[in-house]
Amino acid sequence: MTAIPAPGRTTRTSTRRLAAGGVALASLLALSACGGGDDDVTLRVAMGSPGEAQIEVWEAAGAAFEEANDHVTVEFNFQDDDLYQTIGLPNLLSGDDAPDIYFEWAGARLVQRHEEGYAADLTEALDGELGSHFEEGAFNGMVIDGETVMVPGNADVTTVMWYNVDIFDEVGVSVPTTWDEFIDVSTQIADAGYTPIALGNKDLWPGGNWTSHMFERVAGPDVYDQVLSGEMPLDSPEVVASLEAVRELADAGVVNESANAIDDNEGAQLFFRGDAAMHPIGSWLVSWAIEEAPDLNFDFFNLPALDGAGSQDSVIAVSTGYVVNEKSEVKETAIDFLALFSSPEYTSMMVDAGGTPLATGALDRDDIDPRSLALMEMMQSASAVVLPPDVGYDLELADALYSAQAEVLGGVSSPADAAATAADKMGG
Numbered sequence: 001m002t003a004i005p006a007p008g009r010t011t012r013t014s015t016r017r018l019a020a021g022g023v024a025l026a027s028l029l030a031l032s033a034c035g036g037g038d039d040d041v042t043l044r045v046a047m048g049s050p051g052e053a054q055i056e057v058w059e060a061a062g063a064a065f066e067e068a069n070d071h072v073t074v075e076f077n078f079q080d081d082d083l084y085q086t087i088g089l090p091n092l093l094s095g096d097d098a099p100d101i102y103f104e105w106a107g108a109r110l111v112q113r114h115e116e117g118y119a120a121d122l123t124e125a126l127d128g129e130l131g132s133h134f135e136e137g138a139f140n141g142m143v144i145d146g147e148t149v150m151v152p153g154n155a156d157v158t159t160v161m162w163y164n165v166d167i168f169d170e171v172g173v174s175v176p177t178t179w180d181e182f183i184d185v186s187t188q189i190a191d192a193g194y195t196p197i198a199l200g201n202k203d204l205w206p207g208g209n210w211t212s213h214m215f216e217r218v219a220g221p222d223v224y225d226q227v228l229s230g231e232m233p234l235d236s237p238e239v240v241a242s243l244e245a246v247r248e249l250a251d252a253g254v255v256n257e258s259a260n261a262i263d264d265n266e267g268a269q270l271f272f273r274g275d276a277a278m279h280p281i282g283s284w285l286v287s288w289a290i291e292e293a294p295d296l297n298f299d300f301f302n303l304p305a306l307d308g309a310g311s312q313d314s315v316i317a318v319s320t321g322y323v324v325n326e327k328s329e330v331k332e333t334a335i336d337f338l339a340l341f342s343s344p345e346y347t348s349m350m351v352d353a354g355g356t357p358l359a360t361g362a363l364d365r366d367d368i369d370p371r372s373l374a375l376m377e378m379m380q381s382a383s384a385v386v387l388p389p390d391v392g393y394d395l396e397l398a399d400a401l402y403s404a405q406a407e408v409l410g411g412v413s414s415p416a417d418a419a420a421t422a423a424d425k426m427g428g
Helices: 013-020 025-032 052-068 081-094 108-115 165-171 179-191 205-219 221-228 237-252 264-272 285-292 331-341 344-352 370-381 395-409 415-425
Strands: 009-012 041-048 072-079 101-105 151-157 160-164 195-197 276-281 298-301 315-324
Touching: 041 052, 041 081, 041 331, 052 072, 052 331, 052 344, 072 081, 081 101, 101 108, 101 331, 151 370, 160 165, 165 179, 165 276, 179 195, 179 237, 179 276, 205 221, 205 237, 205 264, 205 276, 205 315, 205 395, 221 237, 221 395, 237 395, 237 415, 264 276, 264 285, 285 370, 298 370, 315 331, 315 370, 395 415
Parallel strands: 041 072, 041 101, 195 276
Antiparallel strands: 009 072, 101 315, 151 315, 160 276, 160 298
């Protein structure tokens, strides 16, 4: 996966809050200075940027925590998502001012953090206020060797097919339920003068998540796991068979030609402007579209059924959360802050900001966008939940698979050749 070398954004909630209140510079510096006295504490929180609306929630929680704990300064580091996911977080954890709390994905990445000694055991802490905000099932995938090492954050469906309802109505097509129907619908949309599917795959993960879901549907969950765990090679027949479905998209010409040259934001803009009828991306598109394309009439459908060994109603999704750094000197402060952030007040604010929190009762409201509720219901009722390769498994292997899928989608390699190249990258 290609990282975008964007700078991180660091804020101190005390600085923003007090400066807005007109506090004198000398007082501001005295309050926000690290280590200014024996009892002064700086709590550092790191994550990929969740968007302005959710940043405001984090900073509001930080300000409230500082108000209740006048010896604490809460400092946030919001990095570019792709930077954070690749080299950003490892560099932060090994740096001089390592985060005390950091965002992570459940799955292989969390296991790696635990093995590296960066994930504190929160099992006992969950007997207190922190644990009262969650049901037991919220911690699925967050327990390693009997230790609960993550506080639940959000559950995200990472890829569905969003579609423009008005374009579908204009062309006279219905939501497809099988792969053959999907290709047919896409072709009819192309004949009507629209780009059927807009994709921004420059960083590989948007198309990779989508086409990896195809892989699971064709190969089945056991083979999917074995390939991505390195137990089967990337040129296995099941991988090649899944790439044949990707080649159908390329042969039909239903994905924008620029797909592998533009990023996910540029791909979304094609959909938002009404140039494209469909766009494969995750649940976060709801709040994004409402903000940037408020008049867009859109909905979603899950990946249509393919011929294969996988569960044809499976959902590709991931749970995320927050880890307390085992190496932190302020673990108790970190736990107290996460208890505040997981409280009903801030959970409700996160829902308003477009999040899908795993905290108890988060979605028991009448004002949540019905598409967000439908996504959560689909995820909860699915017979299988598939982890995306880039968060559930080894990143190098995921990158090799994503590159193969992009080559086939771009029409530059055959399924067999692309799979062979991917296998060679991983040493055969």
